Amino acid sequence: MSRMPRSAILALSIALLVALSTPFWNWIPDDAYISFQYARSLAEGDGLVFNPGERVEGFSNLLWTLLLALAARLGVNIEIIARAASLIAAVLSVWLGLILIDRVTGRAQPANGNVTRGVLALSMIAWGTFFPLAFYATAGLETTFYLFLLMLGAVCHIEAIRRSEAVLHVAALSAFLAAALTRPEGIVFLVLNVTFTLAGRRRGGPTAPAIAAVAAIAVYAVVMIIKQQYYGDIVPNTYFAKPGASFHYLDPLARGLGHYPRRRLRR
Numbered sequence: 455m456s457r458m459p460r461s462a463i464l465a466l467s468i469a470l471l472v473a474l475s476t477p478f479w480n481w482i483p484d485d486a487y488i489s490f491q492y493a494r495s496l497a498e499g500d501g502l503v504f505n506p507g508e509r510v511e512g513f514s515n516l517l518w519t520l521l522l523a524l525a526a527r528l529g530v531n532i533e534i535i536a537r538a539a540s541l542i543a544a545v546l547s548v549w550l551g552l553i554l555i556d557r558v559t560g561r562a563q564p565a566n567g568n569v570t571r572g573v574l575a576l577s578m579i580a581w582g583t584f585f586p587l588a589f590y591a592t593a594g595l596e597t598t599f600y601l602f603l604l605m606l607g608a609v610c611h612i613e614a615i616r617r618s619e620a621v622l623h624v625a626a627l628s629a630f631l632a633a634a635l636t637r638p639e640g641i642v643f644l645v646l647n648v649t650f651t652l653a654g655r656r657r658g659g660p661t662a663p664a665i666a667a668v669a670a671i672a673v674y675a676v677v678m679i680i681k682q683q684y685y686g687d688i689v690p691n692t693y694f695a696k697p698g699a700s701f702h703y704l705d706p707l708a709r710g711l712g713h714y715p716r717r718r719l720r721r
Contacts, residue, residue, distance in 0.1 A: 463575050464552050467582030468545055474588035486594040489519045490532045497526035514690040517635040518596035536594035543598040544591040550605040551581045596636055603633035623651055623663035631670040
């Protein structure tokens with residue numbers, strides 16, 4: 455196994471992923487159809503809504519839904535393109551996993567090529583048989599697309615440091631920005647990467663990544679302002695019913711205290 459070339463290791467890992475995802479090829483969760491409906495409404499001119507005239511953000515995958523709306527506008531079947539894109543993103547995530555693991559194992563065992571290749575092969579087999587990745591590979595959700603963006607950002611960031619190339623820093627920022635626009639929690643990764651990039655600029659690094667970092671935050675802020683104007687909130691409505699960060703969780707407490715008898719409060 456330690457003598458397997460990297461291309462064979464990658465092919466084996468992808469084959470394992472596809473084989474493990476086979477039982478789920480005919481499964482599409484309800485959440486995917488929610489995004490499909492929003493995308494279809496936008497493509498038909500009704501706006502980014504589930505029901506015409508009701509501005510409720512009942513999805514939490516903005517960029518993914520916009521891409522599906524573009525596909526629908528072009529006349530492509532949303533269900534087919536979503537499932538195909540999910541699978542492609544899953545396969546690309548496996549490839550990016552190879553790069554990440556290769557970097558880690560190469561640094562850990564630089565003098566022993568056989569050990570490094572063996573660790574890489576075992577790690578990629580584990581990655582290719584990672585059940586959640588196979589489970590969502592053809593679900594039509596943004597899950598694998600979001601994973602792909604995060605891993606792409608990580609790979610570009612690592613390569614930018616290794617090669618000292620500003621364009622790779624910009625690529626990392628772009629990937630993390632796309633991830634932040636795909637899932638609300640992606641803002642954490644974008645902020646971390648922006649902070650690192652700006653810190654590098656303070657140490658005398660190139661100017662282009664710093665400009666890209668500021669631009670990424672600006673783009674994200676503009677999108678949030680548009681969402682606030684359109685939906686009345688920057689947090690998806692689904693986050694009010696599921697675990698998430700929102701000040702709206704304090705609303706029931708505030709209303710309850712408002713009905714609490716004043717004389718009891720004085721006591």
